[in-house]
Amino acid sequence: MLVTQVPAFRRFWYPVAFAEDVTAGPIARRVLGEDLVVWSTGPGEVAAARDKCPHRSSKLSIGWTEDGCVVCPYHGWRFGADGRATHIPQLDPGLPIPPKAQLRSVHACVRYGVVWVALEEPVGGIPALPEASDPDYRYVRQFDEVWAAAATRLVDNSFDPAHVAYVHRGTFGNPSSAHIEVPEVSMTDEGLVARIELEVDNHLDVARRANGETTTRTVRTTVSRFVAPFLRVMSITYPNGLHHLLVTGICPVDDGHLRLVQWALRNDTEADVPAADVVAFDRAVTLEDQHLLEHTDPDYELDLTDLVHVKVDRGTIALRKIYRQFVEGTWPALARVSEAPGVDLRRGAASAEVPVVDIAPFFDGTPDDRAAVAVAVVDACATIGFVLITGHGVDQGKLEHFYGTAKEFFQLPLEDKLAVRSPANNLFQGYACPGDGPGYHTSERQSFNVSRFDTPADAIAAGYPDDIGSHLYDALWPTRPAGFRAAWRAYFEEMEDLTDRLLRIFEAGLGLPDGWFADKVDKDPSTLVANYYSNDIDSGHEPSPFRFKAHVDGDVFTILYQDDGPGSLQLHHRGLGWRNVEPVPGTFVVNIGELLARWTNDRLRATPHRVLAPVDPAEQAMPRVSAPFFVKPNLDARIGPIPELLAPGEQPRYPTITSRQWLGGYLADIDAGYDSTEKFAELAKVDPALR
Amino acid sequence: MRVTELRFLRDYWYPVGVVDQWHGPTPITLLGRRYVLDPTGGDLPVRLRYGLVWTCVGDPVTADPPRWPEADAAAENGWRTYVEFFERWACSAPRIIDNNLDNAHVAYVHRGSFGDPAFARLPRPDLRPNDEGGFTAVVTTRQVGVGVQLGVTDDESAVFVRETVTELVAPLTTRIRLRYHGAGPDYGFYGVATPVDDTSSIYVRLTALGGTPDEQPWERFHAFGTRVKEEDRTILETTDCDFPVDLTSEVHLKVDAPTVAYRRYLARLLQEDLRSCS
Numbered sequence: 001m002l003v004t005q006v007p008a009f010r011r012f013w014y015p016v017a018f019a020e021d022v023t024a025g026p027i028a029r030r031v032l033g034e035d036l037v038v039w040s041t042g043p044g045e046v047a048a049a050r051d052k053c054p055h056r057s058s059k060l061s062i063g064w065t066e067d068g069c070v071v072c073p074y075h076g077w078r079f080g081a082d083g084r085a086t087h088i089p090q091l092d093p094g095l096p097i098p099p100k101a102q103l104r105s106v107h108a109c110v111r112y113g114v115v116w117v118a119l120e121e122p123v124g125g126i127p128a129l130p131e132a133s134d135p136d137y138r139y140v141r142q143f144d145e146v147w148a149a150a151a152t153r154l155v156d157n158s159f160d161p162a163h164v165a166y167v168h169r170g171t172f173g174n175p176s177s178a179h180i181e182v183p184e185v186s187m188t189d190e191g192l193v194a195r196i197e198l199e200v201d202n203h204l205d206v207a208r209r210a211n212g213e214t215t216t217r218t219v220r221t222t223v224s225r226f227v228a229p230f231l232r233v234m235s236i237t238y239p240n241g242l243h244h245l246l247v248t249g250i251c252p253v254d255d256g257h258l259r260l261v262q263w264a265l266r267n268d269t270e271a272d273v274p275a276a277d278v279v280a281f282d283r284a285v286t287l288e289d290q291h292l293l294e295h296t297d298p299d300y301e302l303d304l305t306d307l308v309h310v311k312v313d314r315g316t317i318a319l320r321k322i323y324r325q326f327v328e329g330t331w332p333a334l335a336r337v338s339e340a341p342g343v344d345l346r347r348g349a350a351s352a353e354v355p356v357v358d359i360a361p362f363f364d365g366t367p368d369d370r371a372a373v374a375v376a377v378v379d380a381c382a383t384i385g386f387v388l389i390t391g392h393g394v395d396q397g398k399l400e401h402f403y404g405t406a407k408e409f410f411q412l413p414l415e416d417k418l419a420v421r422s423p424a425n426n427l428f429q430g431y432a433c434p435g436d437g438p439g440y441h442t443s444e445r446q447s448f449n450v451s452r453f454d455t456p457a458d459a460i461a462a463g464y465p466d467d468i469g470s471h472l473y474d475a476l477w478p479t480r481p482a483g484f485r486a487a488w489r490a491y492f493e494e495m496e497d498l499t500d501r502l503l504r505i506f507e508a509g510l511g512l513p514d515g516w517f518a519d520k521v522d523k524d525p526s527t528l529v530a531n532y533y534s535n536d537i538d539s540g541h542e543p544s545p546f547r548f549k550a551h552v553d554g555d556v557f558t559i560l561y562q563d564d565g566p567g568s569l570q571l572h573h574r575g576l577g578w579r580n581v582e583p584v585p586g587t588f589v590v591n592i593g594e595l596l597a598r599w600t601n602d603r604l605r606a607t608p609h610r611v612l613a614p615v616d617p618a619e620q621a622m623p624r625v626s627a628p629f630f631v632k633p634n635l636d637a638r639i640g641p642i643p644e645l646l647a648p649g650e651q652p653r654y655p656t657i658t659s660r661q662w663l664g665g666y667l668a669d670i671d672a673g674y675d676s677t678e679k680f681a682e683l684a685k686v687d688p689a690l691r
Numbered sequence: 692m693r694v695t696e697l698r699f700l701r702d703y704w705y706p707v708g709v710v711d712q713w714h715g716p717t718p719i720t721l722l723g724r725r726y727v728l729d730p731t732g733g734d735l736p737v738r739l740r741y742g743l744v745w746t747c748v749g750d751p752v753t754a755d756p757p758r759w760p761e762a763d764a765a766a767e768n769g770w771r772t773y774v775e776f777f778e779r780w781a782c783s784a785p786r787i788i789d790n791n792l793d794n795a796h797v798a799y800v801h802r803g804s805f806g807d808p809a810f811a812r813l814p815r816p817d818l819r820p821n822d823e824g825g826f827t828a829v830v831t832t833r834q835v836g837v838g839v840q841l842g843v844t845d846d847e848s849a850v851f852v853r854e855t856v857t858e859l860v861a862p863l864t865t866r867i868r869l870r871y872h873g874a875g876p877d878y879g880f881y882g883v884a885t886p887v888d889d890t891s892s893i894y895v896r897l898t899a900l901g902g903t904p905d906e907q908p909w910e911r912f913h914a915f916g917t918r919v920k921e922e923d924r925t926i927l928e929t930t931d932c933d934f935p936v937d938l939t940s941e942v943h944l945k946v947d948a949p950t951v952a953y954r955r956y957l958a959r960l961l962q963e964d965l966r967s968c969s
Contacts, residue, residue: 052931054942056789056796056950059929074926076799076808089811090795090946100942564939619943 001300001323003151003252004033008326008334012229013107013116013125015249015261018144022046022115026070028061031117033254036106037061038117041068044110047081048117049103060103070103079103082577098619099568099580099612113139114249114261121353123333124190127227131245131265140264140275142282147260147290150298151230151252152323154260157289158232158248159224159315161196167292171284172200172207185314189332191226191322194315198222210273210281212242224315228322228331230258243267246282256298260286302327354571354581354589355380360391362505370508377502378509378604381592385607386571388587393501394494399561401483402491402530407625408481410446410532420476422449430476444547444613446532450475450488451525452496464523465635471525471663492528495629498559499526502590510600510645520637521556525663527630533567533611534623547624550610550684551676554666555593555630562589565624566614571607581609595633595662598654601641608680635660692936693889694784695723697957699964701749703861704756705885706895708744709777721748723888741881741897742774757823757860759881761868761899768901770879773909775898775916780924783932784863784884784892785957790927791865791882792857792949794830800926804919805836805847815945816857818952825859825956828949840915841875842907851875857949862957876902878912890932896920936961 003009009032016029016038026039028051037051037060047070051059058074065071069078069086078087083105085097107118112132118125131137147154157163161183164173183196199219202208211218218238225233230250237243249261264278302324325331357376361369380387409417420430432447453459454477456469464472477485503517533547547567562569562583569581569589581589597606611626633639640656669675694700700722707719707728716729728746730737738745738755745756762772780787790796798811816830831854838844838851854870863886868879878900885893898916900907935941936958943951 056793056941057786057931058926062925062929073799075795076811088944089798089808090813090944092812098942098944566939619938622938 001152001302001327002255002298004255006326008329008331009229009252010119011121011123011334013109013118013122014230014251014259015114016048016117016251016259017115017261018141018263019044019046019110019113019115021144025064026061028059029117029251029259030253030257031106031119032252034106034119035059035061036117037063037070037103038108038115039065039070041081045081046108046110046115047083047105048108048115049079049083049105052103053077054101054103077101081105098614099570100566100614102580112247112263113141114263117251125227125229125231127190127225127231127233127247129233129245129247129265131243131267134267136267137243137245137265138269138275140266140278142262142264142279143286144261145259146253147258147294148256149258149290149293149296150256150300151250151258152300153293153296153298154248154250154258154289155226155230155232156300156316156319157293158234159192159194159226159319160313161194161198161222161315162313163292164198164200167288168285170288171204171281172202174201183315185318187318187322188225191228192315192318193226194224194318196222204281204284206277206280206284209277211238211244212240212268212273213238226319226322228333229326241267244278262286353573353579354384354386354388356388356390356584356587358391359389359501359505360393362508363393363501374505374509377505377590381590381604383605384571384573385605386581386589386591386609388581388584389502389590390587392498392588394498394588395490398487398490398494401487403561403563403625403627405481405484405487406448406530406532406627407623409448409478409484410530410534410623410625412478412480416478416480417446420448420478422476423473429473431478444533446534448530448532450492450528452492459523462523465660467660468525468635470667471632471635488528492629495528495559496526498588499629499631502557502559506596506604510603512642512644520633521631523634523636524632525635526555526632528627529630530625530627532623532625533565533613546610547613548611549677550608550680552606552608552680553591553593553628553630554595554663554676555632556595556599557593557631558589558591559629559631560589560591560626561628562626563624566619566622567624568612569609569626570612571609573607578610593630595639595659598639599642600645601650601653603645632663633659635663692934692957692961693932694886694934695889697862697936697961698968699749699960700862700886702747702752703749703863704738704745704747704751704753705863706743706745706756706777706883706893707885709774710739710742710744711774713744719746720887721746722886724748741772743777743895743897757864757866759866759897759899761879761901762881762897765899769903770899770901771904771909772897772899773913774895775880775913776894776896776920778894779887780892780894780928781890782892782927782930783889783934784886785934785953786927786930786932787884787892787894788859788863788865788882789934789950789953790923791867791880792828792859792953793947794832794855794857794949795944795946796926797832797834800922801836801919804915804922805834805840807835810834813946815948818948821858821860823858823860825861826949826952827859828855828857828952830855837875840878840912841871842902842911843875859949859953859956862960876900876907878902878907894920894924 014031022038022040026037029036029038035051036048038048041047051061053072056074060070060072063071063073069080071078076089077085080086083103085101107122109116111126116126165175183194185194197219202213202216221237223235232248234246245265247263251259253259302320359373362373377387417431422430422432429449451472454475456472459468459472507514507516564583570578571581573579592604592606594606596604637659638656639659639662640654641652716727719726719728728735735746740756741759741762761770795813797806798808810833813832816828818826818828821827834851834853836847838846838849851871851874856868858866860866863884865882870877881897883895936954
């Protein structure tokens with residue numbers, strides 16, 4: 001097992017430095033093969049990000065800090081704790097910072113005077129240390145250094161009491177004591193604990209001084225906590241009452257290197273034993289370990305048959321069991337979402353960390369696969385309201401044809417497009433340009449809109465209610481480009497099929513009976529829209545920093561296709577602020593709308609999102625196409641918290657009304673100038689976190 | 692992209708030695724491959740020009756390395772030319788050229804010599820295509836520090852207005868002419884980044900001085916130039932050897948017009964090369 005090949009390791013905190021060492025300026029650290037810059041953002045506060053400027057790729061770690069920001073030494077770009085640029089010296093004053101001017105930030109914090117870093121949403125790694133806040137204990141800083149050995153090897157060594165007699169024969173071991181008691185090993189939530197009584201020698205003066213022992217031979221009791229995946233807290237109690245708690249923090253630098261960040265907590269005083277002696281003794285011991293471990297293979301053997309084991313190896317055998325759970329993703333602390341087949345956290349770790357879920361196993365996998373997909377989708381929608389899906393089954397040819405005709409249409413002369421302009425300003429059908437609709441159509445956005453039927457009469461003939469005409473207007477098809485209607489109709493059907501697949505997944509993930517949504521979304525006024533963002537239309541509007549202002553979708557959910565043109569879709573992550581939803585080739589973005597949030601009493605989140613305009617004129621001229629499919633419920637569907645989903649005692653947050661009432665109110669609000677972007681702006685006024 | 696992935700780079704001339712320091716057949720590495728270069732007769736073509744030993748490991752697109760007008764006309768115009776730097780840097784060659792084309796880095800990278808963060812905002816350089824198939828960028832900026840280099844003043848805070856004309860004449864070759872319009876003698880640089888392999892390059896700078904030895908003593912000019920060169924090297928050796936030729940994986944500003952044009956230029960050569968292969 002090589003450490004960089006186990007994705008689960010990316011989800012733990014690792015110590016990378018003593019906090020006092022980052023106050024002078026940014027430092028470079030490598031964690032699991034990724035180069036990071038770590039800097040102080042204020043007293044006792046740190047931030048960390050990939051050590052690469054998004055402008056011209058230089059390392060920030062050779063820069064400096066100003067006002068809690070790290071400054072790139074190449075062009076002076078300044079980045080804040082969240083990784084976003086806060087100042088670009090070359091940019092004209094007043095222009096917004098380009099959203100792509102952002103470092104890929106990682107998690108960072110200070111605990112116990114040590115800087116900890118996690119590459120992805122952390123689920124553990126920092127031990128509870130009650131002694132750290134106990135006034136009877138003092139703190140002794142020891143080491144921050146890199147060894148040419150795998151992190152797993154030092155952990156293994158730390159739970160191997162038998163090595164003491166040989167490796168440490170120069171400090172406290174004695175080959176004549178090589179036959180030792182079998183350690184007591186028990187598994188814990190954080191890893192394991194191993195307890196052993198060991199007769200040790202005090203060969204060195206400094207050993208006697210450090211441990212306050214006058215005899216040459218001591219029986220010491222050692223309780224070692226393993227805090228998975230790579231940290232050890234060793235508690236040594238000497239007969240004289242000295243308690244020496246040694247925190248061996250191990251950061252996996254890359255496959256062949258570890259960083260040792262080690263400190264001690266002791267219930268004695270500087271007058272009893274000078275810190276220099278404590279450090280000197282542990283220095284002598286660690287040098288013995290380092291010498292040995294730098295000659296081991298970084299590929300740690302997980303298979304118990306690979307190596308010869310004896311009884312005293314109980315600790316290291318237990319370690320291998322734990323590491324196998326990391327490899328398999330079954331270690332309990334790892335969140336359920338990471339257990340699902342097809343969830344690729346590395347790719348999902350775009351700025352907004354939207355999980356990527358392969359939904360195909362829901363339809364062709366085992367019952368366990370089905371459950372895992374459903375849980376992964378629902379978990380993502382419950383935490384951030386967004387999920388990226390692969391294995392969606394949408395025909396690539398139909399997607400490309402649809403996309404191609406859409407792009408071609410938008411590049412027609414304006415008069416051709418205006419010939420199919422939507423007559424309605426609240427619910428679009430056909431073409432809409434900047435200036436249409438309140439708020440929606442910002443200076444750069446054009447759109448084309450289509451419903452399932454070409455006329456309300458067709459819909460009524462297909463069993464839709466008589467008043468569907470309030471929600472579905474006559475289609476307006478352009479004569480150019482050729483094949484436009486056929487391409488859009490074909491893609492519309494693909495979207496309907498995908499909607500059905502996603503509804504089955506939501507049913508399973510929420511614990512609803514199979515088909516629960518079937519009669520609620522089958523005579524639906526769902527709409528397909530292609531948005532075209534480009535500055536090549538003279539709108540007469542003031543340039544806006546947004547291509548689409550922040551809003552929450554007023555539907556069940558939205559299936560979005562986006563190309564990688566400039567301008568970023570961003571979602572509002574609770575607690576983290578606005579984050580980019582990076583386009584991942586081959587995926588659709590699925591985000592929850594207000595109606596599914598209401599059905600689930602907000603268990604699934606309708607997350608605010610927006611689209612930023614690029615700042616650079618060259619990028620503004622480069623078009624971007626995004627194509628949302630808004631899934632809407634039947635007009636007769638009842639919308640309100642589903643009683644079966646309410647926990648005992650949970651109060652419904654919404655009344656139950658019909659979709660007809662809800663959509664009617666939604667359209668009336670738009671007519672009154674109160675669209676979803678205005679609603680969001682109202683919320684943001686009272687909640688600064690939303691700005 | 693890495694230089695070894697840009698196959699068309701093989702078809703250009705690169706300096707691999709300094710004539711004065713060349714003593715018989717010498718092993719060289721170009722674009723990740725090893726060769727032995729023998730100017731007296733070997734497999735690779737050799738040109739001795741501007742004090743450098745040049746070779747090409749592909750089908751040369753031009754018969755000779757790009758011209759250096761300052762040196763070619765030195766007898767008439769009195770320019771003095773030097774091989775100022777010829778040294779190995781631990782970064783990819785396009786990053787060096789990118790830096791040569793980038794006026795905006797001066798304010799920060801060279802804040803210890805002739806840059807000043809107070810002058811970070813620059814106008815967008817004017818760009819026009821040039822005869823070599825590349826482009827020429829012209830920008831006028833205000834610089835501190837250069838008084839020493841110009842031999843005009845030792846006061847490094849004195850501000851000079853200068854016009855910088857930067858020409859991209861081959862994928863890894865630039866010519867730069869600096870004009871002070873009478874406030875000091877002009878000078879020019881001919882820069883090549885010889886692509887040794889994906890992660891290292893030979894940084895080559897030829898220098899032409901327009902002033903007389905009294906106005907513009909070489910030692911003083913070179914001492915200042917060495918400080919500046921080390922400032923660049925410190926930063927460039929931290930850059931990613933993967934140089935993107937697309938425009939979406941990095942952020943660009945309008946002041947970056949020349950380096951954006953450079954990416955488009957490389958992308959075009961790459962496409963043409965792929966098309967000719969298929």
